[in-house]
Each structure stands twice: as C-alpha cells, then as structure tokens.
Amino acid sequence: MSRIVGIILAGGSGTRLYPLTLGLSKQLLPIYNKPMIYYPLSVLMLANIKNILIITTPEDIQNYKRVIGDGGSLGLKVSYKIQHQPRGLADSFIIGKDFIKGNHVCLILGDNIFFGSNFTGILKKISTNLISKKIATIFGYQVSDPKRYGIVNVNKKGAPVNIIEKPKNPKSNLAVTGLYFYPNDVVKKASKLKPSKRGELEITSINKLFLKEKRLNLQILGRGFAWLDTGTCESLTDASNFVKTVETRQGLRIGCIEEIAYMMKFINKQKFLKLINKFKKSSYGKFLSDIVKSKK
Numbered sequence: 001m002s003r004i005v006g007i008i009l010a011g012g013s014g015t016r017l018y019p020l021t022l023g024l025s026k027q028l029l030p031i032y033n034k035p036m037i038y039y040p041l042s043v044l045m046l047a048n049i050k051n052i053l054i055i056t057t058p059e060d061i062q063n064y065k066r067v068i069g070d071g072g073s074l075g076l077k078v079s080y081k082i083q084h085q086p087r088g089l090a091d092s093f094i095i096g097k098d099f100i101k102g103n104h105v106c107l108i109l110g111d112n113i114f115f116g117s118n119f120t121g122i123l124k125k126i127s128t129n130l131i132s133k134k135i136a137t138i139f140g141y142q143v144s145d146p147k148r149y150g151i152v153n154v155n156k157k158g159a160p161v162n163i164i165e166k167p168k169n170p171k172s173n174l175a176v177t178g179l180y181f182y183p184n185d186v187v188k189k190a191s192k193l194k195p196s197k198r199g200e201l202e203i204t205s206i207n208k209l210f211l212k213e214k215r216l217n218l219q220i221l222g223r224g225f226a227w228l229d230t231g232t233c234e235s236l237t238d239a240s241n242f243v244k245t246v247e248t249r250q251g252l253r254i255g256c257i258e259e260i261a262y263m264m265k266f267i268n269k270q271k272f273l274k275l276i277n278k279f280k281k282s283s284y285g286k287f288l289s290d291i292v293k294s295k296k
Helices: 038-046 061-068 091-095 119-133 186-191 203-212 233-250 257-263 269-279 283-294
Strands: 004-009 051-056 077-082 104-109 112-115 136-142 150-154 160-165 174-182 216-221 226-229
Touching (some): 004 038, 038 104, 038 112, 051 061, 091 104, 112 233, 136 150, 150 203, 174 203, 174 216, 174 226, 257 269, 257 283
Parallel strands (some): 004 051, 004 104
Antiparallel strands (some): 112 226, 136 174, 150 174
16 A cells, blocks of 8 residues: 655755855754754654655755754654756656655645644645545635735635736635645656746646646635745745744744654654754753653
C-alpha cells in the first residue's frame, strides 16, 4: 500500500530579499525564534509524514544538513537533492522521482507558514482521502491582492472549476497556497510538462491536469487560519511579528518541530530530553523543558 512522503522545496536565490540572502538561503532566515524551514517541516510532521526530501541549491545544501541533519533525532528520515536551476515548482517531482518511488507525495514550499485550529485534523482527513481515493488536494486562502497569486475559481458548490496564474481580471480572491497533496501519478504528469513562457514547469499546469480528470479537491482555509508567504522583506517582518504575538500571548510555539516529534510520539521522552539539551541556555529550550514537566 502506498504511503505519503514529503518534499520541501527550498531552492531559489531569494533575490527579492537581497541583501539578506546574499550569504544565506531564504528558508534559513529567522522567523522570530526559529529558522524558516522549521515551519514547513512542522506541517509535514503534523500530517504524520516522516520520510522527507529537502530540495535546495548546491551552495546551501550543507547549511540545511547542519540545521536539520538526517532527521533521526526527530524520528524522521530526511534526505537531500539539489536543484541546479530554478525550473519551477513542478520540477520537484522530477528531481524527487527516485525518492517518491511508488508513494503519494505532499509538496510544501519552504517559505510558507500555516497556522490554524484543527489543522492536524484537516491534514489527516486529506491524507486519508489521498491514500484511499487517489485524489489531489490544493488549499485555498482568501487574499486582498489576487493578481499576485495563482487563483482558483469555484462553482456554487465551492468546487474548483478553473485555476489561473496571476490573473489580470480575477473572478475570485481564493489564492492557491504553497501546500499540495498529490497521488503518485503526479511524477508522470510532471515529466510530460513543457516549460511555460517564463521557462518554468508550472504547478498550476499540474493542478489543471488533475482538475480535468476530476481528481482535484479544494480545501479552503477560512476564518481563524493564517497563511503567510515570506517572499519579501515586508512579509518576512509580518511573519515574525505574527509568530511573536501568538507565542507571547498564548504561551505556545508555532512550528516547533521538537515538540511535535515528542507529542506525536515520533520519539520517546528519553530521546526528547537528549534532543533539547542543546537548547538549554535559550528561552526556546526552557519552553521545551516545560513540556516535559507538564506531562509528569
């Protein structure tokens, strides 16, 4: 039986964030108190995905290995592949072909942050639907500037009918976020794609193929959810402020991969204590230590 593996796309040169990214990959920049890569990694973990591929650049791969390693301390299996040229999001499935093998796959962009009530429950439902029915799922989020995004149009029942990349005259304000669940045949679909006018293998083209086959589900993230795309200096600051506000007021952590590994029983208490020892001098480490105390 096929399972679900995860891919984090953390490539690109981050030119919109220059000079911040002249010496460091965008997805390793801090979002408040954690590297950006922690947030998409936490989403895959909440979806109970333990086998994960990080796709990045030749210049940055060693930095990711130093931060995440092989994932063993978190109860994960993390591997790495290089994207030599930014050829589009759908290129992830070609690069990751040998990693995906006969499994289904969840792709998340390395600069996307998700936060909301019962997100784990939603991810579980979608994963079950993918495995049992081989139906792809994209996530829609209401935005105020739809011309900047891939936009999904829906019918009266809320089902997707069309997806348009950066429409000049948008008929909807539902943006397609950077989180996608696909059946295994996404690999074949990606391998047959032709580059768009901007020379990329577009994820929108993949979504349209599944839509044509009536195998595309739309999960709308409504009120109470936050989706943050940290592609600019302004959005990077907004994301840090958002995470700081939530964590300070509620006393919890967003994207805390060590906590998730422990709470979801990827690792036991002994391994958790060993894992958090390196953080003991920081406030982050104090939060992790308090988790152990609260479960006594």
